[in-house]
Amino acid sequence: MGRKLTAFLVAGGLVALGGAAIAHHSFAMFDQENPIELAGAVQEFKFTSPHTFILLKVSKDGKDVVWNLEGASPSALVRDGWSSKTIKPGDELVMKIDPLRSGAPGGAWNVKNTKTKEGKAITVTH
């Protein structure tokens, strides 16, 4: 056990994990087998514990729908270099999310599958 732990730490400790990985509650309500892609603008970024939320306004067929997307905790995001200022209202993102099984505009997001509209990883500058 000691050696395994040491190896784990040497390898860099906690790697970037998706929201489901360290959720304090089940994320089974989100369909992780069939993710979908959303492109839109951040309406709000709630950097709250135990879960962060991105409200993403997506325009489709002339209609705006705001998606409520639940993610990892602030502590987990900080380990990925994020802060409450990493994204802000108006930022345009392309996200691969795990949608609510009902089809309603809700889902789970994670850092790895969140990119700028150009398809680049979010640059963490702080």
Add this chain to the structure above:
Amino acid sequence: MRGSISLFMLIAVLCASLTGAPALDETRYPDWKGQWVRADGAEAAQWDARKPWGLGQQPPLISEYQALFEANLKQLAVGVKASDPTTRCIPSAMPRVMMAIHPMEIVVMPDTTYIMIETSSTLRRVFTDGRAWPKEREPSYAGYSVGQWEDTDRDGRFDTLAIETRWIKGPHSYDDSGIPLHQDEQAVIKERISLDRSDPRLLRNEITTIDNALSRPWTVTQSYRRVVSAQPVWTERICTEDSQMIRIGEEDYGLGSDGLLVPMRKGQPSPDLRYFNQTRN
């Protein structure tokens, strides 16, 4: 003579080595152990216990926030508690939580004094390690607190903990009447906590709020009484279990004993179910 001096030195070395190096010299800090409760009683739920609830508090608000306060009171009068986020289980923020409506414990350690209050399971960390203020912090209900111990009577023992707290999250109020703090979240709270000189069973907290909703700093003293018990009882308070309220849209709804939604006031509209019409197939 030389032998006696050597012996005394030996005694000193022995004492030093056997006692080790305790991290906290308790003789230098006041005894704030045990359970503290609001001296004026939990029923006195107004911020300044010396004055009546509501407008009687006479908070020195600027006109814009006085108008907001009066609007909050009018809402409360008809049973709408939107101005009080604690009714939706949002934690009491600073300074409100220091009313200690529910019991409090203070744990003094060398680098940090922990203030634990049953209300909202609040934990305050008051850093007394001499740290500088960070450039910024995420606002939180408890805020970020830096403290300094003072020996005001110079008897070699600290008697006062002076605390400054910044980065307090809003919106929030001083008490359940809805006396508002400014929405800019720039409030600074200064506290001076010390035992009452004439009655060590009482702990006084002189709290000064500096806030842009106020026309001047507002100082109110909260008092706490030590519970005489070797093993005080601590109660776990789970607001979400007790509250049975859900916010849907702009409305607060209740949950009945059968778990179903119930209106909170006469004539309250039922919740908007637009997303059910869209997704059913």
Add this chain to the structure above:
Amino acid sequence: MQVRVLIGAVALALAFASGDGAAFDATRYPDWKGQWLRVGGGQGAPWDPAKPWGPGQQAPLTPEYQAKLEASLADQAAGGAGLDRDLICMTAGMPRMMNLYSTMEIVITLDQTYILMSTFNDTRRIFTDGRDWPADMPLSYAGYSIGKWIDVDGDGRYDVLEVETRGFRGMRTLDSTSIPLHEDNQTVIKERIYSDKTNPNIMHNEITIIDNAFTQPWTVTKDYRRGAQAQPVWRESECIESNSHVLIGNEHYMISADGMLMPAKKNQAPPDLRYFNKQ
């Protein structure tokens, strides 16, 4: 003469060292200061970090409680909450909070050891003052904990904190799959908390659950690692402020971006509004 004085000096030193009612000597206790984080645990922070999440946990449940677990998993797979109440901001309780979802601090004093969790602002008080179990034990999700320090290697310094916790209430589960504990709340939890022998920045917690939902006591070891920051950032729980999950009756719904109810399950009916129709 000098020998007598020397004996007296030693006696004095010993008397001074033992004190009159025990000043707290931190050198006798392990250094558990700082911010602790969970090590590993994989997807969904399973109760037993050495096994896969979900059915892979192989919890030694009785047939009745195995059926409850399976029903919970099936409900969750369909979008429901199952038996999980963490998602509506109910406290994790014991022993679930020891999954350490966010950060933990341990404050050791002479009479109590405090375990301070960021998630849900859970606070544990472990009484180490030698008290007996109270006759009228207050019941809670966190339970009532009595602990004892042990110097296992006889080096004059405590290295293990043994804790027993009883006095529970509420529906409690072990992790996000909702491995259930018995509704009789007669759970007894025993912990042995100690630093890793080779790495003081690793802590182990050997947790044994004795519960009537199980066919036998179940022991798992959880590991925590100390964060490196000299001034760690502590977050408080803001679960209610941002939470997007509600339970109405036994049905789980999610809250939309504009604050409305959304179905979580496919073809889920809206909530029963019978009490509104009566107005």
